Amino acid sequence: MQIKFSTVILRKLLVSSALLISILSHENFVTAQDGNMDNFIDSKSSKIAKDVKKWRRHLHENPELSSEEFKTAKYVESLLKKFGLKPQNGVAKTGVVAVLQGGLPGPTVAIRADMDALPILEETGLKFSSKNKGVMHACGHDFHTSILLGVAKLLSERKKDIPGTIKFIFQPAEEAPSGQLVGARLMVDEGVLKNPDIEAIFGLHVEPELDVGDLGYASGPFMASSDLFTITIKGKRSHGAYPWKGIDAILVAAEVVTSLQTIVSRRIDARKPVVITIGKINGGENFNIIADEVVLEGTVRTLDPDAHAKVPELMKEIIDGITSAHGAKYEFSYTRGAPVTVNDPELTANSVSSLENTSGIDSVHITTPTMGAEDFAWFANEVPGFYFDLGVRNEKEGKIYGVHTALFNPDERALEIGVRVMSNVVIDYLRNNSK
């Protein structure tokens, strides 16, 4: 009995351990064949790092200005095709979009990279310096584009394991000159966030203030809105010796310039950051003539949507009051540019866990919101967005120069980090939000 009992137990044990072994080996089989996405992202990011660097250098050597990214778009398109995707070109003129349909059901998200360069003469002395003289990838959009290509390549290889759909948005004209519509706005107008409808959008920007390996973000308002305005003060010309016979547009303009600053100091809640800058002033004909016209041009930046709404009206009140006090007339045109870039708080909280899991808690920093603007805001205005900073600084190697400078030289080790982090952020979102 005892023996028999033991035999039964032994047999049961054997059966269950065989079952366990089979389960385990099945698990192992799944891991090896389809599965552990995290490990795959980690190892694949380093495997393709060389390619990503090669693409980045090609893009860096061949920079193109806003809305002229023809060769860049072709290059991006040809690589996306190699990854097995079917890119659509000509979106917002020179943009490229591709959709990766995962093998498992889940939500649809987008990742965006900007592709344009700046009218700057490169002085880095790099062997892959710009061949297009006077044009330079001085804002790291070559990084953004090649990182997104890396993410597209990596995730395309594991298509069947992806729970949802990913739209890769290669955006033109982020740096569009003032007065022209920026690429993000054009893409939104052309419906890039629809068909399939995007639930969340992700983006990153290189940050030379952060060491390579570090990441930065802010929840809520992250980058300022950016508007531009022109004020034309119209006075009356007279001889400089007889000012009472004219209306001095220069004197009126001077009062307007000074008084506009009282909006920031006296009219807007001091806890809401606003900048009003007049960057250009033009008027007058000669030293002894009372000027009949002065044109002022400037920009307004805010991190607060309420302040953003209020400023133009307050400006108008001041311009109107001062000109009428002096008998002058005016024209005032105010153009709204990018809205405030807001990182959706819930999406941010969830995405930050992916950042921390990928790069380690100590590498992820909350950064101070900036008064600079970013046209990613147009996307994040439509759907929840998460935009973060990728550190590219390297003091030892002298890679310390800011964006939009001729010496900007981001550390290329950030490319691999960018691919790894962005892939994880997106995959985590899809996994956590698929039913």
Ligand code: NI
């Ligand atoms: Ni930029």
